Amino acid sequence: xxxxxxxxxxxxxxxxxxxxxxxxxxxxxxxxxxxxxxxxxxxxxxxxxxxxxxxxxxxxxxxxxxxxxxxxxxxxxxxxxxxxxxxxxxxxxxxxxxxxxxxxxxxxxxxxxxxxxxxxxxxxxxxxxxxxxxxxxxxxxxxxxxxxxxxxxxxxxxxxxxxxxxxxxxxxxxxxxxxxxxxxxxxxxxxxxxxxxxxxxxxxxxxxxxxxxxxxxxxxxxxxxxxxxxxxxxxxxxxxxxxxxxxxxxxxxxxxxxxxxxxxxxxxxxxxxxxxxxxxxxxxxxxxxxxxxxxxxxxxxxxxxxxxxxxxxxxxxxxxxxxxxxxxxx
Amino acid sequence: xxxxxxxxxxxxxxxxxxxxxxxxxxxxxxxxxxxxxxxxxxxxxxxxxxxxxxxxxxxxxxxxxxxxxxxxxxxxxxxxxxxxxxxxxxxxxxxxxxxxxxxxxxxxxxxxxxxxxxxxxxxxxxxxxxxxxxxxxxxxxxxxxxxxxxxxxxxxxxxxxxxxxxxxxxxxxxxxxxxxxxxxxxxxxxxxxxxxxxxxxxxxxxxxxxxxxxxxxxxxxxxxxxxxxxxxxxxxxxxxxxxxxxx
Numbered sequence: 054x055x056x057x058x059x060x061x062x063x064x065x066x067x068x069x070x071x072x073x074x075x076x077x078x079x080x081x082x083x084x085x086x087x088x089x090x091x092x093x094x095x096x097x098x099x100x101x102x103x104x105x106x107x108x109x110x111x112x113x114x115x116x117x118x119x120x121x122x123x124x125x126x127x128x129x130x131x132x133x134x135x136x137x138x139x140x141x142x143x144x145x146x147x148x149x150x151x152x153x154x155x156x157x158x159x160x161x162x163x164x165x166x167x168x169x170x171x172x173x174x175x176x177x178x179x180x181x182x183x184x185x186x187x188x189x190x191x192x193x194x195x196x197x198x199x200x201x202x203x204x205x206x207x208x209x210x211x212x213x214x215x216x217x218x219x220x221x222x223x224x225x226x227x228x229x230x231x232x233x234x235x236x237x238x239x240x241x242x243x244x245x246x247x248x249x250x251x252x253x254x255x256x257x258x259x260x261x262x263x264x265x266x267x268x269x270x271x272x273x274x275x276x277x278x279x280x281x282x283x284x285x286x287x288x289x290x291x292x293x294x295x296x297x298x299x300x301x302x303x304x305x306x307x308x309x310x311x312x313x314x315x316x317x318x319x320x321x322x323x324x325x326x327x328x329x330x331x332x333x334x335x336x337x338x339x340x341x342x343x344x345x346x347x348x349x350x351x352x353x354x355x356x357x358x359x360x361x362x363x364x365x366x367x368x369x370x371x372x373x374x375x376x377x378x379x380x381x382x383x
Numbered sequence: 384x385x386x387x388x389x390x391x392x393x394x395x396x397x398x399x400x401x402x403x404x405x406x407x408x409x410x411x412x413x414x415x416x417x418x419x420x421x422x423x424x425x426x427x428x429x430x431x432x433x434x435x436x437x438x439x440x441x442x443x444x445x446x447x448x449x450x451x452x453x454x455x456x457x458x459x460x461x462x463x464x465x466x467x468x469x470x471x472x473x474x475x476x477x478x479x480x481x482x483x484x485x486x487x488x489x490x491x492x493x494x495x496x497x498x499x500x501x502x503x504x505x506x507x508x509x510x511x512x513x514x515x516x517x518x519x520x521x522x523x524x525x526x527x528x529x530x531x532x533x534x535x536x537x538x539x540x541x542x543x544x545x546x547x548x549x550x551x552x553x554x555x556x557x558x559x560x561x562x563x564x565x566x567x568x569x570x571x572x573x574x575x576x577x578x579x580x581x582x583x584x585x586x587x588x589x590x591x592x593x594x595x596x597x598x599x600x601x602x603x604x605x606x607x608x609x610x611x612x613x614x615x616x617x618x619x620x621x622x623x624x625x626x627x628x629x630x
Contacts, residue, residue, distance in 0.1 A: 238499075239493055239497065239498075239499060239502075242482075242486060242489065242490065242493075243490065243493065245479070245481075245482060245486075246479050246482065246486075246487075246490040249478075249479035249480060249481055249482060250477045250478070250479055250480075252441070252461075252473075252477060253473070253477040253478070253479065253538075254479075254490065255460070255461045255462050256439060256441075256461050256462075256470065256471055256473075256539075257462075257465060257470065257490055257491045257493075257494060257538060257539070257541075257542055258462045258465035258466050258470075258491075258493070258494035258542055259462055259490070259493070260460075260462045261462070
């Protein structure tokens with residue numbers, strides 16, 4: 054119901070004001086702050102993608118990093134080996150993320166993995182993909198891939214940060230529009246019904262298998278889409294950074310912090326969590342991993358301050374309710 | 384619409400449902416009569432809910448056929464069966480707690496209506512019928528048990544079924560709420576929907592149902608109108624114990 058709040062006009066004003074500030078940001082910020090905001094938007098985008106499968110359809114994936122990684126690797130390899138422009142590569146990256154999502158979704162849903170078992174299965178796919186990527190020479194294996202810097206629009210490489218900033222900002226606007234459309238559509242309402250009670254939805258004529266699969270396909274496609282951005286912004290990709298379980302968890306914590314199953318939740322969550330990691334990394338860089346400790350504290354506070362708490366939220370609101378034994382009993 | 388006096392809408396033939404060797408339903412033959420209020424009774428553990436789970440596609444039977452409009456339903460998935468016109472409610476209510484009452488019903492109406500506006504109109508009509516129209520914007524989780532049971536009924540009805548399976552819709556309601564629920568069920572039946580219901584209270588079943596099936600240990604022990612059922616020796620044995628009838 055959080056999302057419904059955004060239909061009030063004062064919320065529209067807030068969104069418009071935030072948009073105005075974001076659009077004009079490059080006019081009055083330095084390159085460091087811009088980098089921080091780019092990272093915030095980037096993680097907000099990823100959180101919103103995850104939110105389609107998890108927040109709306111209730112399928113909590115802890116392996117979303119692999120869809121993103123697939124997008125990053127696809128666009129990078131195509132660029133390095135075949136000279137394909139990242140502007141095309143990003144779409145192909147989305148498609149490869151989607152195919153991976155289709156694969157994971159088909160197998161897990163086909164065999165009826167729900168709740169904890171679905172989460173564990175997605176984690177397993179994440180671990181598996183990382184091992185494969187670390188050993189696949191064709192994509193650089195454990196050395197990763199370096200993208201030689203040649204500034205040009207076609208190469209999606211720019212000397213300043215502003216073009217990257219606007220790119221990711223428009224991606225965020227795009228995903229917000231996609232999520233709004235999903236939320237208002239029959240499709241989105243059916244996804245929410247599946248999240249609330251899968252058996253009940255199925256009994257009312259909903260092909261839950263197909264809808265869950267569609268949610269995964271859409272979610273993994275948009276996740277893969279942003280892979281190219283990461284590759285060409287950072288210039289270097291490696292299985293340890295792209296397929297790490299921590300990235301999957303980060304993608305998960307951001308929407309949970311901001312509000313699951315809501316359009317702006319992931320973006321808001323990213324504005325709370327992402328600066329912490331960027332700033333602690335920037336100022337206390339020599340203590341690597343320190344930002345994780347700060348995250349830990351923040352997440353503890355959220356658990357305490359948000360009445361339902363993260364864990365209960367996950368258990369109660371997201372996970373498809375465990376089959377009540379009573380219905381199976383005689 | 385006119386229907387032949389005793390045409391069956393759904394017939395179960397030679398149905399067996401086993402759980403690891405335990406026969407929950409054993410070579411069951413029975414009929415659900417078209418246009419009527421049909422009842423399913425039997426002691427605890429007789430296999431009543433199992434039969435509903437099999438008919439609605441939540442369980443796949445090992446043997447037998449479930450014939451509905453010349454089609455065998457055995458092996459179909461629940462959403463396909465709903466599409467064909469059979470919908471069920473659950474013994475333990477399963478509403479969508481964090482969706483509004485109206486949205487709950489709209490999910491049901493999407494079964495026949497693909498467009499948001501049309502499905503909203505249908506849903507509002509159905510909510511009116513079960514007496515929840517005034518609560519359509521509330522969250523389903525905020526309703527009382529009686530409210531949630533009505534909501535589940537409305538949601539099932541919104542799928543526009545030919546056959547409605549009601550699993551203890553009146554259990555847990557107080558007498559007034561039970562009366563109201565009964566009159567809603569009658570109204571639904573009058574609108575042309577065949578009812579097949581499980582309920583524990585014998586007096587209600589005997590007065591409401593026109594056709595009754597009695598299960599005991601997974602086997603049918605009687606089938607017929609309430610008059611026949613109440614005189615049946617095996618039914619009396621099952622409910623009151625063997626000694627009572629022997630004596």
